[in-house]
Amino acid sequence: MLPLLLGFVPLLTRPQAAPAVQERVVPASRSMQQPPAPQPPAAQTPSPPAAAPQGAFPWYAKDLDSAFKDAKAQQKLLFVLFDSASSPAAMRMANEVFADSRVVDVLKDAICVHVDVDKHRDLAIKYSVQDPPVSAWFNSDGTPRDRINGFKEANVFVSMTSRIHTDLGTINDLKRKIAAKGDDIDTRFELYRRLKEFGDIAASSEQKAAIIKLDPQGNSRASHHFTYERITGEIEQYWAQTGTLHMHKIEELQTFVEMESDVELVWDGWMRLANTHAYLANQAASKGQFTEAKDHRVTRRKFIARSWRGVPQDVDYFRDWCLMNCELFWNERDELTPEDKEFFTTMTSRMIAVYEKDPLAFDYRARAYLLGGQRPQAIDAEEKAIELDPNNPDFKARLKQLRGD
Secondary structure (H helix, E strand, O other): OOOOEEOOOOOOOOOOOOOOOOOEEOOOOOOOOOOOOOOOOOOOOOOOOOOOOOOOOOOOOOOHHHHHHHHHHHOOOEEEEEEOOOOHHHHHHHHOHHHOHHHHHHOOOOEEEEEEOOOOHHHHHHOOOOOOOEEEEEOOOOOEEEEEEOOOOHHHHHHHHHHHHOOOOOHHHHHHHHHHOOOOHHHHHHHHHHHHHOOOHHHHHHHHHHHHHHOOOOOOHHHHHHHHHHHHHHHHHHHHHHOOOOHHHHHHHHHHHHOOOOHHHHHHHHHHHHHHHHHHHHHHHHOOOHHHHHHHHHHHHHHHHHOHHHOOOOHHHHHHHHHHHHHHHHHOHHHOOHHHHHHHHHHHHHHHHHOOOOHHHHHHHHHHHHHOOOHHHHHHHHHHHHHHOOOOHHHHHHHHHHHOO
16 A cells, blocks of 8 residues: 655555655555656666665675675575665664664674665665665575565564564465465465565566466455556556546546455555545646636545545554644635544544644644634643643644634
């Protein structure tokens, strides 16, 4: 299936914790991050190894191809950290986590390679690395074992690495389960997703074909995801070829999502549709069609609200998503419908419950109360925001306005 920046290139990514509150208006996409800038074709000859991240971690000195050969010869696991100097999360991972002695110890028996994806775009494409950091493990024979996306604190990373070392919950483990019970569609689907995430299209396609054979009626969760992938893939392909939206396919996507109960597809589908209407609103406004633009903004907010029950619960991503959309609703406050105001209240209530020490949560709660005509409650919430952040001039100015000073 988590994000003011404009971009019109469709991008398929799974939800990730966003490093900052930002949004991109992308037709039929729910990504919260700007796509990487176009890169020149990868060189056909191997480039020198990228400089290792700072710290005392014993990174392998040669290139990835050599690492695969040595892992096979020495019968060792291969660990690869894909990072980028342009990603704060990746740099934090490299400079903090890999300087931790516990991390050094848990990886001491593996061959560990650092790959700078800015210098090795060919490897980023091959292993489907879109948002560094990505930590990947390979078996000694070169086949993928497991993968961790995004920044992880050292203690979490050590725990996950220990699990991967014991080969539990890995791609290998999934293969063993399928060998024991070949008609397990859910396990095959999980294996399909893991392999596809690694960029292993041939192996993932094999699992997809097996699932379709086991589920010819298309009733399984996996089959629903395959249908969804087909629809969104056709939309993105049409966009890539024409630079325009295939509105019949957009309608098909909406019909599909309206009938769907899988929370992941509910989230991804409604956010794609919401971003599509953001794009359409911008297009209409650029042509002076302001009534039409307003209608698209109304639809966008409605679709954002419909995505609510599937929003990824990663603590950082969820906060960023809520802050982004609270700001959106506040900026468009003069045209909010009663349903919009109700959803604004729902978002801020949830934020306070999850982030009880976050001053921004209380500030937006105050704004939601104000739009709902509850000024005394708005004053109380703004006072709480100031209590948590006493030096914030915006909070003080807002409280003064709420009191009518």
